[in-house]
Amino acid sequence: MNTHSIRYPQPLASGDTIGVAAPSSGVDESLHHYLNESKRNMERLGFHVQESRWLRQNIKCVSSSKENRAEELNTFFHDPAIKAIIPPWGGEFLMDILPLLNWEALRSLPPKWVLGYSDISTFLFAYTLLTGTATAHGTNYVDLRSNKLDPVTARWIDVLQTGQGGQITQSSSTHYQSAWIRESPGFNLDTPSRWKLLGQPNDANASVTFSGRLLGGCMDTITCLIGTPYAPVATYLDQYCADEGTIWYLESCEMNAGDIYRHLWQMRQAGWFAGVKGFLFGRPAGYSDTGDFNFTDALSSALGDLNVPVLYDVDLGHIPPQITFVNGALGHVDVQAGHAGLQMSFV
Template structure:
């Protein structure tokens, strides 16, 4: 069964960097994000790794894992939000204390999604794929991303609905800061292969393909055991986002997942928008999506609101989801079923 944490008003956020920390010249971003959380009524406790970065990681793997484990067992802390993603989170998984892990929310995306997926698969604790802490530092948030607080406050057995955004951000404008971190300028349109409208449901699992693909074949990516023992063979509704993979590398990764059994009992696949969708020899992202839909005989919905092209819906690993799309508009209803 799936266990769901609860983040009540006045909860304390633990900020640790299981992947990349924040360099000294960017400490003001972490300070802004912490102040914004406090203005929203949260308490914030920042670990040492959040403030350091050297050789593509915040600290050596055992140190990062030790601070994460400590925060998970610290009764003062109710949820954990890393500052952002990075490159080498995979190094810490062998040091994480999954046995007897307390039931707390972990929120993030990008490299952090490897920790999220591994935690849910290993423990049955729901985890939250959504904005990292640095992305939440603005004076106000867009209507899509701001839903993270409502999603994490949802109680077991209850449901919450999120809708597709009106606009999305085409590119980051770090030299042009604004009261809202994201610059939303482009019309959002969720697409479906092979039809224009669809309704699918299943247990959500997923993350950033760049990193979670490396869990396949390891003790941290045992999807078959999770399906059999935790969700009792209920269908999985996968969601993926691509940060940097070429279209051929994305295709190879999906084939590997299929061969590893990840798509057994799959009801559908969601893909977030990607800035890495350049064709390879006329082979496009749409080709990848349509091929996967044909092979699995399930709908594939793409350009959905999550990942590195914001804004972001908050998706809960382990939750029962009903996703509907019609004429470019979509909704995600998540029910916190055990």
């Protein structure tokens, strides 16, 4: 049975302060208008914005030294005025700050929402595993600069405004964006979207339902934590997920089919998929086949004998839009004819 309960941050409220820290990449001067536009939108929604010292620079893929990045994140967590932390975007080397964070303090301080994806999921993953605190895997700060968000992306605020004991349901997209157009605020959702069930990709009437505690992130980055003190997955599963099992949600960026298979193989051999009830895979970005070995071959080879549902082309990750997934929340997935609902209970 579960021996610990997930800690959920207080719901985000109008008038609260959002801290914009850069624990991975910062923002070059040429793109500061992105930050200005996002700040205006946050203020329009009724929030105050506090930017970190190192946010508006980027040197060799990071905003500043690992010591500076860790210090600013520690400071934001200690500041009672900051109620949520939303980095500008991901990056490459967030793992460098994990040994420098005050984990004892993070376990005892009131929990705060942290929202992001890509390399930010490296912190989300470790923070949830090490402290039992719910974290939000979803859109980043820069992509909130549009005055009008699509219906999927716009739900980020509803998720962060849901508190302990609450429940929220999100729906899959009707269309996704096939290519990035960074200079255009908002997304160009130009391609019909349909969640597919592994083994039945062309079955327009395929349906499946399953439940479990949500856990996951970007495979490119969270797998670097295997074998380190920052990914005690077995302990977490035993303490928080023993009763319900898990739903793993995963996405990839810059990996080919062979890479994806190797990463999934490693995660499985490390025991991460014990008690799994189902998988959700985002549309892979920067992807290519490995000869005649493709994405679904990778999923089948790594997971096909687990006899649990494996869904792919999910609204998740680097190909927008994406649902906001909460690590630690009890999730219920319901897919009917390619259209999906994700209900999350904050219990």
